[in-house]
Amino acid sequence: MKYLKHSVEQLTIAYQLLRWTLIIIPVSLTVGSLVALFLWLLDEVTHLRHQNGWLLWLLPIAGIFIHFLYKKLGTKSEAGNNLIMNEIHQPGGGVPAGMAPLVLLTTIITHLFGGAAGREGTAVQIGGSMAHMLARWMRLSAADVRIILMTGIAAGFGAVFGTPLTGAVFALEVLAIGVIRYDALIPCLIAAVFADIVCTAWGIHHTHYQILFEQNQVLFHFVHFDFLLLIKVVVCGVAFGLAGALFATCMGNIKRYAKEWIRPAWLIPAAGGCIIIAGCYLLGTRDYIGLGVTSPDAGGVSIVSAFTNTDISPWGWLWKLLFTAITLGMGFKGGEVTPLFFIGATLGHTLAVMMGAPVDLFAGLGFIAVFAGATNTPIACTLMGVELFGTTHVLYFAVACFTAYYFSGHAGIYSAQRVGVPKSHHID
Amino acid sequence: MKYLKHSVEQLTIAYQLLRWTLIIIPVSLTVGSLVALFLWLLDEVTHLRHQNGWLLWLLPIAGIFIHFLYKKLGTKSEAGNNLIMNEIHQPGGGVPAGMAPLVLLTTIITHLFGGAAGREGTAVQIGGSMAHMLARWMRLSAADVRIILMTGIAAGFGAVFGTPLTGAVFALEVLAIGVIRYDALIPCLIAAVFADIVCTAWGIHHTHYQILFEQNQVLFHFVHFDFLLLIKVVVCGVAFGLAGALFATCMGNIKRYAKEWIRPAWLIPAAGGCIIIAGCYLLGTRDYIGLGVTSPDAGGVSIVSAFTNTDISPWGWLWKLLFTAITLGMGFKGGEVTPLFFIGATLGHTLAVMMGAPVDLFAGLGFIAVFAGATNTPIACTLMGVELFGTTHVLYFAVACFTAYYFSGHAGIYSAQRVGVPKSHHID
Numbered sequence: 001m002k003y004l005k006h007s008v009e010q011l012t013i014a015y016q017l018l019r020w021t022l023i024i025i026p027v028s029l030t031v032g033s034l035v036a037l038f039l040w041l042l043d044e045v046t047h048l049r050h051q052n053g054w055l056l057w058l059l060p061i062a063g064i065f066i067h068f069l070y071k072k073l074g075t076k077s078e079a080g081n082n083l084i085m086n087e088i089h090q091p092g093g094g095v096p097a098g099m100a101p102l103v104l105l106t107t108i109i110t111h112l113f114g115g116a117a118g119r120e121g122t123a124v125q126i127g128g129s130m131a132h133m134l135a136r137w138m139r140l141s142a143a144d145v146r147i148i149l150m151t152g153i154a155a156g157f158g159a160v161f162g163t164p165l166t167g168a169v170f171a172l173e174v175l176a177i178g179v180i181r182y183d184a185l186i187p188c189l190i191a192a193v194f195a196d197i198v199c200t201a202w203g204i205h206h207t208h209y210q211i212l213f214e215q216n217q218v219l220f221h222f223v224h225f226d227f228l229l230l231i232k233v234v235v236c237g238v239a240f241g242l243a244g245a246l247f248a249t250c251m252g253n254i255k256r257y258a259k260e261w262i263r264p265a266w267l268i269p270a271a272g273g274c275i276i277i278a279g280c281y282l283l284g285t286r287d288y289i290g291l292g293v294t295s296p297d298a299g300g301v302s303i304v305s306a307f308t309n310t311d312i313s314p315w316g317w318l319w320k321l322l323f324t325a326i327t328l329g330m331g332f333k334g335g336e337v338t339p340l341f342f343i344g345a346t347l348g349h350t351l352a353v354m355m356g357a358p359v360d361l362f363a364g365l366g367f368i369a370v371f372a373g374a375t376n377t378p379i380a381c382t383l384m385g386v387e388l389f390g391t392t393h394v395l396y397f398a399v400a401c402f403t404a405y406y407f408s409g410h411a412g413i414y415s416a417q418r419v420g421v422p423k424s425h426h427i428d
Numbered sequence: 429m430k431y432l433k434h435s436v437e438q439l440t441i442a443y444q445l446l447r448w449t450l451i452i453i454p455v456s457l458t459v460g461s462l463v464a465l466f467l468w469l470l471d472e473v474t475h476l477r478h479q480n481g482w483l484l485w486l487l488p489i490a491g492i493f494i495h496f497l498y499k500k501l502g503t504k505s506e507a508g509n510n511l512i513m514n515e516i517h518q519p520g521g522g523v524p525a526g527m528a529p530l531v532l533l534t535t536i537i538t539h540l541f542g543g544a545a546g547r548e549g550t551a552v553q554i555g556g557s558m559a560h561m562l563a564r565w566m567r568l569s570a571a572d573v574r575i576i577l578m579t580g581i582a583a584g585f586g587a588v589f590g591t592p593l594t595g596a597v598f599a600l601e602v603l604a605i606g607v608i609r610y611d612a613l614i615p616c617l618i619a620a621v622f623a624d625i626v627c628t629a630w631g632i633h634h635t636h637y638q639i640l641f642e643q644n645q646v647l648f649h650f651v652h653f654d655f656l657l658l659i660k661v662v663v664c665g666v667a668f669g670l671a672g673a674l675f676a677t678c679m680g681n682i683k684r685y686a687k688e689w690i691r692p693a694w695l696i697p698a699a700g701g702c703i704i705i706a707g708c709y710l711l712g713t714r715d716y717i718g719l720g721v722t723s724p725d726a727g728g729v730s731i732v733s734a735f736t737n738t739d740i741s742p743w744g745w746l747w748k749l750l751f752t753a754i755t756l757g758m759g760f761k762g763g764e765v766t767p768l769f770f771i772g773a774t775l776g777h778t779l780a781v782m783m784g785a786p787v788d789l790f791a792g793l794g795f796i797a798v799f800a801g802a803t804n805t806p807i808a809c810t811l812m813g814v815e816l817f818g819t820t821h822v823l824y825f826a827v828a829c830f831t832a833y834y835f836s837g838h839a840g841i842y843s844a845q846r847v848g849v850p851k852s853h854h855i856d
Binding site: 009010013014017164165168178179180181182183185186189193230238242378379383386387390391394395398399402403405406407409420421423 | 437438441442445592593596606607608609610611613614617621658666670806807811814815818819822823826827830831833834835837848849851
C-alpha cells in the first residue's frame with residue numbers, strides 16, 4: 001500500500017513536470033525572444049548615444065514623454081517588478097500584457113537619451129507580463145498562475161544575463177527575505193534554461209568577465225589559506241552591503257521627496273533629466289550614465305575596466321549610485337541590477353587598491369555582493385559568481401554575498417519583498 | 429530615527445557575527461582536528477584491510493563488539509545524526525559528548541573489518557557532539573545551542589569532504605524538506621571554512637575527481653546547446669532519485685525486520701557480518717565493502733574508476749546499495765554519503781554507457797544526485813558538484829539534483845528530517 005502510494009506520488013510528479021515543461025515552452029520562446037530583441041536594441045541605442053553626444057540634451061523631454069506614455073497606457077504597469085511579486089504573493093489583479101512592450105520601449109528611450117539604468121527590471125517585467133498573458137490564454141488555475149509568474153521572472157533574468165541557474169534561484173529567493181522554498185524550482189530552471197537558449201540562438205552574446213587572480217598562500221608551511229584575504233573579503237562584504245542599503249535608501253527617498261516637492265508630476269522626470277545633464281558636466285564625464293558595461297573612451301570607467309588595472313576614480317561607485325537613483329527614482333525606466341554591478345565592481349576595485357588586494361577578484365565580489373545586499377538574494381548571487389567567474393573563488397563569493405546580505409538591512413529595492421526570516425531574529 | 433534604528437541593527441549584527449566567530453573557533457579547531465584524525469585512521473585501516481584479507485572473517489565478531497559498546501556506553505548516541513537533528517528542532521535532551529569518540533572508534537572498527545559504510549555520519553556526529561559539549565562549557569542559551577549544533581554539522585561535513593560551502597548549506601538544508609532558512613548560514617560558513625582549513629593543515633588530502641568532458645554541440649548552426657544530453661540528464665536524474673529512495677527504503681526495512689526477526693539483539697550485527705562475507709564470496713569481489721573511493725585492484729570497481737572508461741559491472745550500484753544497507757541497517761557504524769557517492773557514480777557510469785553519454789560527466793552527476801535524492805538536499809549537492817568538479821556543468825548538476833530530489837519521495841535517510849514544503853504540494 002505504501003509502495004503504491006509512493007508510485008502514485010512519483011507518477012503524479014512525473015506528469016506534472018511533463019505538463020509544466022509543455023506550459024513553459026511558449027513562455028521561454030516568447031520571453032527569450034523579446035529579451036533578445038531588447039538586448040539588441042539596447043546595444044544599438046547605446047552605440048547611437050555614444051556617437052551622438054547631443055542626444056543627452058533631450059533627456060528631460062524623453063522623461064516627460066515616458067511619463068505621459070505610462071499615464072496614458074499603463075498606470076498599473078508603473079509598479080513594475082513589485083506588481084509581479086505582489087501578484088505571486090497574492091494572486092488577484094493580474095499583470096497587464098501591455099507591460100512588456102511599454103517597459104521595453106521606455107527602457108530603450110531611457111538608454112537612448114542617457115539615463116543611468118539597467119536591464120534586469122525590464123527583462124523581469126517582460127517575463128512576468130508575457131507569462132501572465134499566456135496563463136490567461138491557457139486558463140490556468142490561481143496556483144498555477146503563481147508558478148508561471150515565477151517562471152517568467154526566471155526566464156527574463158536568466159536570458160538577460162546569460163545565467164539561467166541564477167535566474168531560477170533568483171525567482172524563488174527574491175520573494176521573501178531569509179528563506180527559500182523549492183516548490184517551483186524545476187519549472188523555473190526549465191524556463192530559464194530554455195529562455196537563455198532561445199536568446200543565445202538569436203545571436204545575442206553576453207559580456208565575459210575574467211578573474212585571473214590565483215591564490216597561492218602558505219602560512220607556517222602547513223596552512224594553505226590566506227586569512228588576511230578572507231578578512232579583507234569580510235570587510236568589503238560589509239561595505240558592499242552598506243552600499244546596497246544606501247542605494248535602496250537613496251532611490252526610495254528621491255522617489256518620495258520628488259513626489260512631495262515637484263508639481264505637476266510630469267516635471268519630475270524633466271527635473272531628473274536636467275540633474276543628470278548637470279551632473280555629467282560637473283563631473284566632466286559621461287561614464288556614469290547609460291548601462292556602463294563598457295565605456296566608449298579607452299580610459300573610461302566601466303564594469304569591464306573595473307576588472308583591470310586601469311585607474312578608476314575612488315568615488316566612481318558613489319556617482320553611479322546617485323545617477324542611477326535619480327534616473328530610476330524620478331520616473332525613467334530600466335533595471336537596477338546592472339548599475340548595482342557597476343557600483344559593486346568599482347567599489348570593489350577601489351577597496352582592493354586601498355587594501356592591497358587583487359583588483360579583479362574584488363571587482364567580481366563587489367559585482368555580485370552589492371546586488372545581493374540590495375535585493376536580499378545571497379544564494380542567487382553566489383551562484384551568479386560561479387556562472388560568471390568560475391568556481392575557483394566560490395568560497396569568497398559566498399562570504400561576500402552573505403556578509404553584504406546581513407549588513408544591508410531589511411529595506412532592499414523591492415518593496416513587495418516580504419520578510420520570511422528576519423536577519424537578526426535568531427542571532428540576537 | 430529610522431537611520432538610528434538601522435545603524436543599531438547593523439551594529440548588533442556586527443557584534444553578533446564577531447561573537448559567533450569567537451564561539452566557533454574552538455568548535456572548528458576541535459571538529460577539524462578530530463575529523464583529520466578520523467580520516468587518517470580511516471586511511472590506515474583501509475590500507476590494513478587491503479593487505480590482510482582475513483580481517484573480513486572477523487566482521488561478525490566486530491559487529492557484536494560494536495553492539496555491546498553502544499549498549500554499555502551510549503544507548504542515547506545510537507540515534508546518531510537523527511539525535512542531533514532532533515536537538516536542533518527541539519532543544520532539550522542534549523547530545524552526549526561521548527558520542528564523538530564512540531562513533532569514531534566504531535566507524536574505524538567497521539571499516540577495519542570490511543563493513544560497507546561511509547564517513548559523513550561519523551563526521552557530523554563528531555561535529556554535533558563536540559559543539560554541544562562546548563556549548564555547555566560556554567553556558568550558551570537554548571537558541572544559541574541550536575545554532576552551534578548546526579555549525580557542528582557544517583564543520584564536520586565541510587572538513588570530511590573538503591567542501592566547506594557544501595557543508596554550510598547542507599547543515600541548513602538537511603533539517604527540513606523543500607525549504608531553506610538562512611539564519612545560521614554565516615556561522616555555519618565560518619565553522620565549515622575553519623574546520624576545513626584545520627583539517628587540511630593536519631596534512632589531510634582529499635581525492636580529486638575530474639570531469640574532462642566538454643560540450644561542443646551546435647544545432648541548426650545557431651543553437652549552442654545539446655538538448656539530447658539534457659534529456660539524458662533528466663532521465664538519469666529520475667533514476668538517481670529512485671536509487672536514493674530505494675536505498676532509504678532498503679535500509680529502513682532491513683533495520684525494522686532485523687529487529688523483528690533476529691533475537692537476541694546482539695545477533696543482528698553478527699548476522700549482518702555473515703551476510704556481508706557471504707555476499708563477497710558469492711560475487712567473487714570485495715569492491716563493494718569498505719569506503720569504495722579507490723580499489724586495491726587495478727581493474728576494480730570504485731568511485732574513482734567510475735569516472736574513467738574502465739569496465740564496470742552494470743549491477744555494481746545495486747550491490748553497493750545492498751551491502752551498505754545491510755552494514756548500516758544491522759548495527760555497524762559509519763556514514764551513508766560515501767556509499768551514496770559510489771552508488772551514484774557507478775549507476776551514472778552504467779547509464780552513460782547504455783545511452784552513449786559521456787561517462788565522467790554522468791558519474792559526477794550520479795555522485796551528487798543520488799545523495800541529493802536520499803538526503804533531500806538538492807542545493808547543497810549542486811554546490812558540491814561545483815566545489816568538486818568545477819563550474820562548467822553546473823546546469824546539469826542542478827537539473828540532476830533537483831530531478832532526483834523530486835523523484836525520491838519524502839522518506840530520505842534521516843527520519844528526523846521534517847517536511848517544510850511538500851514536493852508536490854503546489855504542483856498537484
